[in-house]
Amino acid sequence: MAERERLLLVGSGGFGRVVSELARETYDCAFVDDGFEVGTVICDIPVAGHISDLEKLYESYHLLVVTIGNNKLRQHIYQQAMEIGYTFPNLISPSAYVSPYSKMGWGCVLLNNSLIQNGATVGNGVLLNPGVEVHHDSSVEDYALIYTNSVVRTYAKVGKRVRIGSNVTVSNEVIVGDDADIQNGETLF
Numbered sequence: 050m051a052e053r054e055r056l057l058l059v060g061s062g063g064f065g066r067v068v069s070e071l072a073r074e075t076y077d078c079a080f081v082d083d084g085f086e087v088g089t090v091i092c093d094i095p096v097a098g099h100i101s102d103l104e105k106l107y108e109s110y111h112l113l114v115v116t117i118g119n120n121k122l123r124q125h126i127y128q129q130a131m132e133i134g135y136t137f138p139n140l141i142s143p144s145a146y147v148s149p150y151s152k153m154g155w156g157c158v159l160l161n162n163s164l165i166q167n168g169a170t171v172g173n174g175v176l177l178n179p180g181v182e183v184h185h186d187s188s189v190e191d192y193a194l195i196y197t198n199s200v201v202r203t204y205a206k207v208g209k210r211v212r213i214g215s216n217v218t219v220s221n222e223v224i225v226g227d228d229a230d231i232q233n234g235e236t237l238f
Contacts, residue, residue: 056138059100061091061127063177065116068158069094071140072114096229100126114156115174120210120228124192127156127174137174145177155193158175169201172187172209177208187219196233207220 056076057064065080071094072078075195079097089096098106101111103126113125113135127137137156141147145159148166154173161179165171169183172191179234180198183189189207201207206224214233219225223237 054080055110055111056114057097057103057106057110057135058083058094059113059115059130060096060117061085061096062117064118066092067160068114068116068140071142071158071160080108081113092119100129103130103135104133110135111163112136112138114138114158116158116176118176118194119213120192120194120213122175124175124210127192148185151183178215190227 054076056072058069058072058078059080059081061080069078076109078094080091080094082096083099085096087096087098108170113130115126117123132158139157139175141159142161144161145163145198150167153171156174159177161180163177165183166185168186170188174192175189176194179197179199182200184203185201187201187205190209192209193207193211195213196215198215199213201219202221205219208225208227211225211229213231216234217231218236220238
């Protein structure tokens, strides 16, 4: 049996644990988390180190995905890891759909039943929770986080580091500016 690639998941909170279930289908995983001692085991995955250990951990791990919901912190950690030389795979649930005519950056997480349609663009380090739809010809920029069952409609644009709550509709052609925080259940016209 061939040896599997090794992946660091930065953040072992609720989202990190959910993502770990998807990631371990393909990779041998370890967590990086400042809140736990090295060697702690979380959901059968060991904590290999803290964020300050990323350079040292690169000797054993060359792949990394940040699963922290704080968009600015996630961006900062990706920038730090990029300088070290890490590569950032996309983690895509088997039930997600990504059109071959869409564009997606690196380090993205697409959970169950998420959807990226034809002509849509999703940037780097984007986290899409279950049931999120990014409709055709719309865009979601770097380090955005979209919660469960939200929809980004046609020609809409979601800026960098935007947080969109659950059950939100971003209507056709709406522009959501960088760093916006959209609450659960809102409709943006």
